[in-house]
Amino acid sequence: MLLRYTASIDNTIVNAYQPNLKTRGTGANAGQADILEVFSIYGRETTSSQGLSRGLIQFPIDTISADRSVGTIPAAGEVNFYLRMYNAPTSRTVPIEYKLCVHRITQEWQEGVGLDLEGYADLVKGQIGSNWIQRMKEDNGNISNWTDVGGTYSTATDEWFEQSFSTGLEDLEINITPLVEKWIDATANYGMLIKLSSSYEASASQAYVDSDSNVILNPAGAQDSYYTKRFFARGTQYFYKRPSLEARWKDAIRDDRANFHYSSSRAPAGDNLNTLYFYNIIRGKLANIPSVGTGEILVSLYSGSSDDSAPSGSKLTLYDGNLNITGGYVSTGIYSCSVAIASVAPPIETLYDVWHSASVDYYTGSLSPKTISTGDTTSETVYYLNIKNFKEFYSNKEIVRLNVYSRAKDWQPTIYTVANNTPQVLPIMSGSYRVYRLLDGYEVISYDTSSLEATGLSYDVNGNYFKFDMSLLQPGYAYGFQFAIYDDTRKSWQEQDRVFKFKVAEF
Numbered sequence: 001m002l003l004r005y006t007a008s009i010d011n012t013i014v015n016a017y018q019p020n021l022k023t024r025g026t027g028a029n030a031g032q033a034d035i036l037e038v039f040s041i042y043g044r045e046t047t048s049s050q051g052l053s054r055g056l057i058q059f060p061i062d063t064i065s066a067d068r069s070v071g072t073i074p075a076a077g078e079v080n081f082y083l084r085m086y087n088a089p090t091s092r093t094v095p096i097e098y099k100l101c102v103h104r105i106t107q108e109w110q111e112g113v114g115l116d117l118e119g120y121a122d123l124v125k126g127q128i129g130s131n132w133i134q135r136m137k138e139d140n141g142n143i144s145n146w147t148d149v150g151g152t153y154s155t156a157t158d159e160w161f162e163q164s165f166s167t168g169l170e171d172l173e174i175n176i177t178p179l180v181e182k183w184i185d186a187t188a189n190y191g192m193l194i195k196l197s198s199s200y201e202a203s204a205s206q207a208y209v210d211s212d213s214n215v216i217l218n219p220a221g222a223q224d225s226y227y228t229k230r231f232f233a234r235g236t237q238y239f240y241k242r243p244s245l246e247a248r249w250k251d252a253i254r255d256d257r258a259n260f261h262y263s264s265s266r267a268p269a270g271d272n273l274n275t276l277y278f279y280n281i282i283r284g285k286l287a288n289i290p291s292v293g294t295g296e297i298l299v300s301l302y303s304g305s306s307d308d309s310a311p312s313g314s315k316l317t318l319y320d321g322n323l324n325i326t327g328g329y330v331s332t333g334i335y336s337c338s339v340a341i342a343s344v345a346p347p348i349e350t351l352y353d354v355w356h357s358a359s360v361d362y363y364t365g366s367l368s369p370k371t372i373s374t375g376d377t378t379s380e381t382v383y384y385l386n387i388k389n390f391k392e393f394y395s396n397k398e399i400v401r402l403n404v405y406s407r408a409k410d411w412q413p414t415i416y417t418v419a420n421n422t423p424q425v426l427p428i429m430s431g432s433y434r435v436y437r438l439l440d441g442y443e444v445i446s447y448d449t450s451s452l453e454a455t456g457l458s459y460d461v462n463g464n465y466f467k468f469d470m471s472l473l474q475p476g477y478a479y480g481f482q483f484a485i486y487d488d489t490r491k492s493w494q495e496q497d498r499v500f501k502f503k504v505a506e507f
Contacts, residue, residue: 001251002445002454003073004084004244004472007234008060009111009191012036013132015150015214016051017044018120025120026132026149026214031112034236035088036243038100038194039227042202048223050202050215054151055231056109056130057085058191059245061183068184071332079249080452081180083161083192085172086241088230094168095226099197103153103160104179105190107146109135132214150216151193158182162197168229180245200226239474240444248448251467252456253277253330257367259427259459260351262343263319264372271372272319272340277460278327278355278363279334286333289362294329297362299337302352311352311364316341327355343371383408383428385483387500395507396475404428404457404464404483428464430486431457432493435468438478438501445472447484449493457483475506 012030017023021044041051067073083102112129114122124130128137135146146152154160158178176192183189195201203221232241256274263272276299280289288294300323302311315323319340327337335355348369355363386405394400407426432455435445448454457464473479480499487494 001467001469002246002248002448002472003067003469004246005059005064007057007243007245010036010055010057010233010243011109011111011130012053012055012117012233013130013151014051014053014120015132015216016041016053016120017049021045024132024214027123027125027134028116028120029112029114029122029124029129029131030117031110031114031129032235033115033117034233035117036085036194036231036233037117038196038229038231039095039225040196040200040202040222041225041227042223043225048203048205048208050204050208050218050221052150052195052201052216053228055194056105056151056191057194057234057243058105058189061180061189064180064245064247065184073247074249074251074331076181076184079177079247080175081177082246082248083172083174083176083243084246085194085231085243086238087169087171088232088236088241090228090230092228092230095165095196095200095229096168097166098168098200098226099162099164100172100229101160101162101195101197102174102176103155103193103195104182105151105153105193106188107135107144107152108188108190109146109151110137149214153193165229172231176245196226240442248452248454250451250453250456251331251458252453253334253336253458253460254429255336255458255460257365258461259429260367260369261372262347262369263340267372269340273338274340275336275338276353276365276367277330277334277336278365280363281333286331288329288333289335291357291360292329292335292362297327297329297335297337298356298358299325299327299339300354300356301339301341302354303348304350304352308350311354316351341369343369347371383426383485383496385496385498387481390500391502393503393505394470396470396473396504397507398470399467400470401465401467402481403462404431404466406464427459428457428483428485429459431464432484433457433466433468434482434484435473435479436482438480444479447493449484449486470504473504475504478503 014025018025036055037053039053073079109130110128116122133145136144161174161176163174201221203223204215204218209215209217234242255277260274300315305312325337325339327335330336351367353365383406388403388405406428432447432449434447436443457466480501482499484493484495
C-alpha cells in the first residue's frame with residue numbers, strides 16, 4: 001500500500017550573482033515559482049568566486065501523524081517514507097556525475113511570494129519570506145535570519161541523506177524514514193534543505209569568507225561548476241510531478257487457508273510453512289480481542305469428528321513436535337500464525353484450527369490440506385484474470401478493495417462444476433499491480449516487486465484482492481490497472497495482457 005503527501009511550502013535560495021555580475025541575489029525569494037533548482041557555479045565573477053543555489057521544502061507531518069493515529073498508515077518500523085522529487089527539463093546545462101544531499105532544517109522559515117529564478121529580482125526586502133540570509137518575518141514585525149547563511153541544517157547521521165546522479169536528468173528518490181519518524185515523535189518539523197554535497201559545491205577559502213560573508217566556507221570544495229539541476233516545485237501544473245513524501249508499506253495478506261499443504265521432506269523448510277489468518281469481525285467491523293489486544297494468541301490443530309463437522313480428539317502434533325502454535329497481531333482485529341504439519345496415513349481430509357488462550361477458545365476454522373505435488377517436468381501456469389467488483393468510474397475520495405478472480409486459462413470445467421456455478425479459483429501466490437494513464441501511457445504507480453511489496457496482491461479463501469487509494473490519481477482522466485505475476489519456473493515477473501480500464505472523477 002502507498003500514500004503520497006504533497007509539500008506544504010518550498011523555496012529556492014541563492015548566493016549567486018545577478019546578471020550584472022556585481023550584486024549577489026542573496027535577497028531573492030522564489031517561493032511561488034513552479035521550479036526548485038540546485039546548482040554550484042565556480043569562477044564566474046572572479047577566478048575563484050562561489051555561486052550556490054539550494055532548495056527548501058517542508059511536508060505536512062501533522063497530517064501523517066493524524067493518519068497514523070487512526071490506523072491509516074502503520075506504526076513505526078512497518079512503513080517506509082520516501083522523498084520524491086521529479087526532474088524538470090531545462091535548456092540549461094545540467095550537471096553530471098554528482099551527489100545531492102538532503103538535510104533536516106533546524107530553524108523555522110517562510111515560503112514567500114517571489115517567482116524570479118532568472119535575474120533574482122524578487123527581493124524579500126524585510127517582508128514575509130525566506131532567502132539566503134533571512135528565514136522569516138516574525139509576527140511582531142522583526143526579521144529573523146538564518147544562524148548560518150544559506151540555511152541552517154543538521155548533519156546528524158539520521159538527519160541527512162544523499163543520492164548520486166549520473167546524467168543529471170534523474171528524479172530524486174531517497175528513503176528518509178528515520179527523519180520522518182523523528183518528526184512524528186515530536187522533533188520540530190522545519191522541513192529539508194536540498195543541496196549539492198560539499199565536495200561538489202564550489203570551493204571557498206577562509207580569506208574569501210572573510211571578504212564576503214555570504215559565501216559558504218568550503219576549502220575542499222569543487223573547482224568545477226555543477227549547474228543547473230531543476231525539480232518541479234509544489235506549484236507545478238503537472239499533478240504527478242509535485243514533490244511528495246511517499247509512505248510505502250507491505251499490507252499484502254497471504255492467507256493459505258485455501259492453499260494449505262502438508263509438510264514434505266522434499267520441500268525447503270520455508271515452503272512447508274502455511275500462514276493462517278483469523279479475522280475478528282464484530283458487528284461488521286474488525287476489532288481487537290480485548291483479552292489479547294496486540295499480543296500473542298495460541299493456535300492448535302485438530303482432526304474432525306465422525307461426521308467431520310467439528311474438531312475432535314486431542315491436539316495434533318505439529319511438524320516441530322509442539323501442540324500449540326504461537327500466533328500474533330497483524331492489524332486491528334487480524335491475527336496470524338505460521339504452521340507446518342506432516343500428513344498421516346490415511347491423510348486427514350479436514351483439519352480444524354482453534355484460536356485460543358490458555359482457557360478460552362476464540363474461533364474455530366477449517367481447512368482441507370493438500371499434498372505437495374511433484375512431477376517429471378515443470379509447467380508454466382497461464383492465468384485468466386478478472387476483477388469481480390470492478391467499476392468504470394471511481395471518486396477520487398475512495399479507498400477501494402478490488403477482488404481479483406484468477407484461474408488457470410486452460411481450465412476445463414466439468415458438468416458438475418458448471419451445474420453448481422462454482423468456478424475454480426487459483427490464487428496468485430505472488431502478484432503485483434501497476435496503474436498508468438491511458439491518454440499517454442504515463443505510469444502513475446509502478447510495480448513494486450521489492451521485498452516491501454507496496455503494490456502486492458493479497459489472497460484468502462475467496463481469491464486475490466488489493467486496496468487502492470483513488471486520491472493518488474488526478475481526476476478527469478482514464479486509467480488502467482495491469483498485473484504482473486511471478487513465474488517461479490522462469491524466476492521472473494510476467495506481465496499479463498489484460499488491462500482493466502476506468503475513469504476517476506472529482507466528487
